[in-house]
Structures are given as structure tokens and as C-alpha cells.
Amino acid sequence: MASKASGIGEIARRYAAAIFELATEKAEIDGVADDFRRIQAMVEDSADLKRLLKSPIFSRKEQALAMAALAKKAEFSDITTNFIALAARNRRLFMLLDVIDRFFEHLSQQRGEVKADVLSAAALNKGQMASLQESLKKTFGKEVSLHTSVDASLIGGLIVRVGSRMIDSSLRTKIQKLQLAMKGIG
Structure with a gap:
């Protein structure tokens, strides 16, 4: 069980590093960070959204459509929207909050x-x-x-x-x- 958890942590770390690098390269780090803070708040406030992210009952297509609608309504940056779509396509939405936490670790480290x-x-x-x-x-x-x-x-x-x-x-x-x-x- 520990190796599965550490494997998930490694995947989340890689996603976070890639997003951080891309956001830095495109000078959109603050926008992505703001998007991620809003996602954290949305998940904390909505049991339905939490269930959508974590539950395997939802199909890949259902997750992708719901998250695309959320990204559009929230007017997330292209980087955030594309990441969410990729995570839905790869059935990785369950680790979205882990990726966000690791993204903020990178951001904190960069800012000292x-x-x-x-x-x-x-x-x-x-x-x-x-x-x-x-x-x-x-x-x-x-x-x-x-x-x-x-x-x-x-x-x-x-x-x-x-x-x-x-x-x-x-x-x-x-x-x-x-x-x-x-x-x-x-």
C-alpha cells in the first residue's frame, strides 16, 4: 500500500513540476496559483465536486465535461484548463488536490x-x-x-x-x- 501511495505522490509531483515550469515559462505563475486556490476552495465547499474528483463511478467523459464546464465558468487560465482536461483524460482527477499542493510547494520554494x-x-x-x-x-x-x-x-x-x-x-x-x-x- 505504501508503494502505491508513493507512486501516486511521484505522479502528482511530476504533474506539479511540469505545470510550474510551464506557468513560469509563460509568465502566468500568479494566474495559475490563483486558479489553484479557487479550485481548492471549490472542492472544500462542494461535496459534489469532491465526489466527481474522487469517485471512479463517473466516466472519463463525464469528468472531462463537468470539469471543462467548471473551468469555462470560472474563467481559468489556459494552462489550468488544459491541465484539468489532461488529468480528466488520464483518469488522474483524484489526485488534483495533491498536484495543487505540490505546485504550491514549488512556488514557496521559488519565493524562498x-x-x-x-x-x-x-x-x-x-x-x-x-x-x-x-x-x-x-x-x-x-x-x-x-x-x-x-x-x-x-x-x-x-x-x-x-x-x-x-x-x-x-x-x-x-x-x-x-x-x-x-x-x-x-
């Missing part, structure tokens, strides 16, 4: 940024995000691209992951540590 995955108990406002970004920039010495998500079970605080490093200042973890200390386990 690091990616920070931030999990918070509640949505962060612009001021909190700017403050966190500045703090992480000082810590890592690079521009930081924040990718936020919400998990109410944290109760409060944040969990920040940058590469292999993790900073957990969530109340959930602090409560767990306190419970263990009270039991004499920590």
Missing part, C-alpha cells in the same frame, strides 16, 4: 518561503494571522505562507507545523499534560 500549517480552535482574524506570520518569519528567517484550518477540539490556542517542527500551544494538550502530571505520569 516556508509553509506553516496552522490548526486553531477558532478562525484567526487578519491581525492574528499577520502577528503569527511575523513571529514565524523571525523564528525561521524566511517569509512564511500560512495554511490555516480550524479544530474546535483544541479548545484554545494553536498547533503550528513547519516542515518537521511542531509547536503545540493548544489548551487541549496543556490539559492533557496537566492530567498526566496529576496522575504522576509526567
